[in-house]
Amino acid sequence: MKLLILNGPNLNLLGTREPEKYGKKSFEDYFSELQFKFRNIELSFDQTNIEGELIDKIQAANKDFDGIILNAAAYTHTSVGIGDAVAAIDIPVIEVHISNTFSREEFRHKSYISPIAKGIIVGFGLQSYDLAIQSFLNDKND
Numbered sequence: 001m002k003l004l005i006l007n008g009p010n011l012n013l014l015g016t017r018e019p020e021k022y023g024k025k026s027f028e029d030y031f032s033e034l035q036f037k038f039r040n041i042e043l044s045f046d047q048t049n050i051e052g053e054l055i056d057k058i059q060a061a062n063k064d065f066d067g068i069i070l071n072a073a074a075y076t077h078t079s080v081g082i083g084d085a086v087a088a089i090d091i092p093v094i095e096v097h098i099s100n101t102f103s104r105e106e107f108r109h110k111s112y113i114s115p116i117a118k119g120i121i122v123g124f125g126l127q128s129y130d131l132a133i134q135s136f137l138n139d140k141n142d
């Protein structure tokens with residue numbers, strides 16, 4: 001199984017960015033832990049701060065991966081284009097968020113991705129990514 005973890009804007013700053021909300025670990029460190037834990041599957045990770053690049057990466061992943069774990073960060077709440085990209089591809093997308101967006105500001109309650117996502121995992125800290133991988137693996141074993 002080949003899965004892509006795709007992170008959007010400002011998630012390159014994990015570890016130092018608002019640690020009370022997003023924790024003190026960099027995503028690179030966490031990704032190494034995930035790669036070790038799930039060493040039986042092919043896990044890739046990519047990040048961009050640019051909306052159009054996220055769309056390009058979602059489109060490109062369609063050919064190369066079995067699924068995407070997508071944290072589009074702030075673009076989740078604003079980007080019709082990213083929602084359309086998720087709708088345009090054939091592989092399943094799980095939307096994840098580190099923080100519980102529903103316990104935060106009203107503008108974070110809206111997601112252009114949720115209606116098209118296979119599922120949504122929100123508010124478990126970095127563990128949200130781990131749970132998303134597990135759900136792909138559980139599906140595979142059905």
Ligand code: DQA
Nearest residue numbers: 071073074097098099101108
């Ligand atoms: C986030 C939640 C978004 O509202 C915010 O803009 C982020 C991170 C999360 O993972 O909790 O950048 O996607």
